[in-house]
Amino acid sequence: MLPIKDNNPTTITPWVTYAIIAINVVVFLGTVTLDPQSARLMNIQYGAIPAVLFGHADLPPELSPFPAGFGFLSIFSAMFMHGGWMHLGGNMLYLWVFGNNVEDAMGHFRFLMFYLICGVAAALGHGLLDTQSQLPMIGASGALAGVLGAYFLLYPKARILVWFFWVFIFYVPAVFVLGFWFVTQIINFGSGAQDGIAWVAHIAGFIAGMALIPLFKHRKIPLWHDGSPERAFGIYRPGRKSRDTGTASNVPPWAAAYEAERIAKHARMRRNQRGPWGKEGANADKSPWGRYQTPDTAPKPSKKPSVGVPKVVRLHPDQNNDDT
Numbered sequence: 001m002l003p004i005k006d007n008n009p010t011t012i013t014p015w016v017t018y019a020i021i022a023i024n025v026v027v028f029l030g031t032v033t034l035d036p037q038s039a040r041l042m043n044i045q046y047g048a049i050p051a052v053l054f055g056h057a058d059l060p061p062e063l064s065p066f067p068a069g070f071g072f073l074s075i076f077s078a079m080f081m082h083g084g085w086m087h088l089g090g091n092m093l094y095l096w097v098f099g100n101n102v103e104d105a106m107g108h109f110r111f112l113m114f115y116l117i118c119g120v121a122a123a124l125g126h127g128l129l130d131t132q133s134q135l136p137m138i139g140a141s142g143a144l145a146g147v148l149g150a151y152f153l154l155y156p157k158a159r160i161l162v163w164f165f166w167v168f169i170f171y172v173p174a175v176f177v178l179g180f181w182f183v184t185q186i187i188n189f190g191s192g193a194q195d196g197i198a199w200v201a202h203i204a205g206f207i208a209g210m211a212l213i214p215l216f217k218h219r220k221i222p223l224w225h226d227g228s229p230e231r232a233f234g235i236y237r238p239g240r241k242s243r244d245t246g247t248a249s250n251v252p253p254w255a256a257a258y259e260a261e262r263i264a265k266h267a268r269m270r271r272n273q274r275g276p277w278g279k280e281g282a283n284a285d286k287s288p289w290g291r292y293q294t295p296d297t298a299p300k301p302s303k304k305p306s307v308g309v310p311k312v313v314r315l316h317p318d319q320n321n322d323d324t
Contacts (some may be wrong), residue, residue, distance in 0.1 A: 001163070001172075003177060006098070007159045007160075012104050014111075020095065020099070027054060042081075045074075046125075047078045049133070049136050052074065053074075056132055058135060066141040075119070078136070079116070079142070079143050083138060105218060107218070110216045117141065122141070122204045126298055128199035141205070144201070145185075145208075150184075150209065152210065159174070185203050192213060
């Protein structure tokens with residue numbers, strides 16, 4: 001299930017999201033030009049090594065790009081490194097789809113702090129499995145998982161356009177897309193699937209994002225509700241009116257733009273006397289659903305000949321009139 005876009009508008013330009021994507025792409029393009037040995041050396045120097053993070057080992061001074069005693073800073077540099085095109089493309093696609101709305105909910109600076117803290121939590125969660133491990137971890141997946149966890153609580157009712165099994169494309173509620181993603185991480189970790197993927201980092205980052213979003217979001221932004229009475233899996237019927245107010249009721253956020261466009265169109269037609277509000281007489285509106293003619297000039301439909309019982313002829317007039 002690959003997300004393509006969401007139907008969830010923003011109120012600000014997500015500059016931090018754009019900058020993070022740009023930095024990741026530039027760093028990756030710089031690493032792909034290196035030979036395999038230099039690329040491995042760069043992963044060791046700038047990757048998050050659990051043994052270094054927990055103080056059980058240190059890189060040799062000639063290899064460490066950080067001053068003595070500051071090797072833990074690799075936990076931040078590792079967030080902007082990737083091991084391949086698929087690794088980079090998948091992470092940046094998820095960040096492009098979900099990052100802008102989370103940044104919109106908390107602002108630029110708070111989002112940057114939130115992103116980095118989730119990345120730190122993900123790396124530490126991965127390192128706790130084996131604090132003596134000397135294998136470097138790279139990638140933005142942990143920090144990205146925090147963004148997904150925040151989106152899961154902020155906009156569960158937003159519709160996500162997904163590419164399912166590389167064949168079907170349709171809209172799915174965000175609570176299902178992100179819930180499915182989180183469950184797959186747990187299943188992969190429980191099944192022992194390795195493939196060089198830090199499943200625990202994804203799980204820890206997602207949980208950190210859910211735990212931190214109440215502290216970083218704007219106070220006016222609600223959780224799990226996004227201001228709409230429409231349920232996450234409800235059915236929206238365009239143009240349906242409420243009996244109490246006479247206006248469209250239970251309009252979810254993803255359909256608000258459609259409703260506004262429909263109301264504006266009807267207002268223009270009413271102003272121009274088109275459609276049901278068309279002019280009478282010679283200038284009557286001829287639209288398919290407008291008033292064709294006024295009741296005075298409208299031709300009456302011709303009566304169709306009815307099929308009745310043939311008249312019975314009385315053969316004996318001197319008999320009782322009621323006797324036929």
